[in-house]
Amino acid sequence: MTAISSANFIALTPGEPAGIGPDICIKLSQAFINDSHPVFENATPVFIADPQLLESRAGLLSADLPIRNFAEFTPTEKAMWVVPVSMEVMSDCGELNPDNARYVLSCLDQAIHGCLDQTFNALVTGPLQKSTINDAGIAFSGHTEYLAAACQREKVVMMLATETLRVALVTTHLPLSKVPAAITEQNLEHTLRILQHDLISKFSISQPDILVLGLNPHAGEAGHLGTEEIDVIQPVINKLKAEGFNLHGPLPADTAFTPQHLARADAVLAMYHDQGLPVLKSQGFGEAVNITLGLPIIRTSVDHGTALDLAGTGKADAGSLFSAFAMAAQMSSTQLR
Numbered sequence: 001m002t003a004i005s006s007a008n009f010i011a012l013t014p015g016e017p018a019g020i021g022p023d024i025c026i027k028l029s030q031a032f033i034n035d036s037h038p039v040f041e042n043a044t045p046v047f048i049a050d051p052q053l054l055e056s057r058a059g060l061l062s063a064d065l066p067i068r069n070f071a072e073f074t075p076t077e078k079a080m081w082v083v084p085v086s087m088e089v090m091s092d093c094g095e096l097n098p099d100n101a102r103y104v105l106s107c108l109d110q111a112i113h114g115c116l117d118q119t120f121n122a123l124v125t126g127p128l129q130k131s132t133i134n135d136a137g138i139a140f141s142g143h144t145e146y147l148a149a150a151c152q153r154e155k156v157v158m159m160l161a162t163e164t165l166r167v168a169l170v171t172t173h174l175p176l177s178k179v180p181a182a183i184t185e186q187n188l189e190h191t192l193r194i195l196q197h198d199l200i201s202k203f204s205i206s207q208p209d210i211l212v213l214g215l216n217p218h219a220g221e222a223g224h225l226g227t228e229e230i231d232v233i234q235p236v237i238n239k240l241k242a243e244g245f246n247l248h249g250p251l252p253a254d255t256a257f258t259p260q261h262l263a264r265a266d267a268v269l270a271m272y273h274d275q276g277l278p279v280l281k282s283q284g285f286g287e288a289v290n291i292t293l294g295l296p297i298i299r300t301s302v303d304h305g306t307a308l309d310l311a312g313t314g315k316a317d318a319g320s321l322f323s324a325f326a327m328a329a330q331m332s333s334t335q336l337r
Contacts, residue, residue: 025126219253253275
């Protein structure tokens with residue numbers, strides 16, 4: 001792929017074809033065609049998918065919209081612009097089929113390559129069904145890990161964000177029993193350096209304030225409830241503070257999300273998935289955005305799953321996709337300036 005113009009093109013992958021990914025992409029495209037959202041003043045969505053799938057789902061949703069090949073893009077025409085990728089078999093709403101696992105990953109590969117060669121300025125991903133990809137015999141643990149491998153990055157950081165809160169994670173999709181061993185000085189320091197760098201470079205925060213949570217209840221209670229705070233977390237905080245990082249912690253997770261702490265925070269760093277994300281999602285589920293930090297490209301994603309039971313019904317809420325697109329457009333516009 002080569003760049004078509006200097007416009008701010010945002011690639012979108014619908015994800016699992018049997019889920020609501022195609023539905024919410026159609027809703028986003030309708031808003032683009034109808035100029036009904038201000039975010040489209042600065043960005044154009046480009047969908048990486050099978051056009052037949054989109055046409056079929058648009059029919060179920062009674063959505064009348066032109067679907068055009070992105071290779072023929074013209075800025076004067078409002079359409080659902082698509083980079084076509086053929087499915088192995090046509091998908092029925094709510095019916096998972098491992099035969100389409102390769103198709104799902106092919107869409108993702110095309111989008112990643114398009115971002116790396118600057119055809120696209122950012123990537124927005126729809127929800128995947130990890131189990132179906134694994135059922136096809138493909139080792140797959142999630143978008144974040146797949147993107148890291150595709151972009152040849154040893155370490156990336158998952159961060160979810162709402163308008164008022166950002167939560168990043170030291171560990172992501174690990175069983176709870178394996179988390180303590182993964183909280184090493186090297187891992188924590190690398191995570192904090194990526195978080196600091198991307199808050200500055202991608203969010204234009206010149207001096208980020210970061211709250212760092214402890215691992216144990218009450219942040220270890222001075223070693224009585226665990227020593228990871230003393231042995232690992234505090235030494236890393238001290239080292240990076242000496243370099244000029246604005247870090248606060250280790251803080252007990254049960255009080256860190258109170259207004260007095262969050263008022264000064266640009267981001268919160270949680271030690272594991274279910275330590276930080278339940279709080280964030282309770283504040284903004286359906287409007288939160290998943291952002292992968294540490295990549296050479298901009299990548300955002302929805303904060304929800306495939307919702308197989310809603311596929312093709314028209315009842316799927318596209319709010320998180322709109323938020324993810326808006327975040328990607330904002331971040332890419334900043335870098336284009």
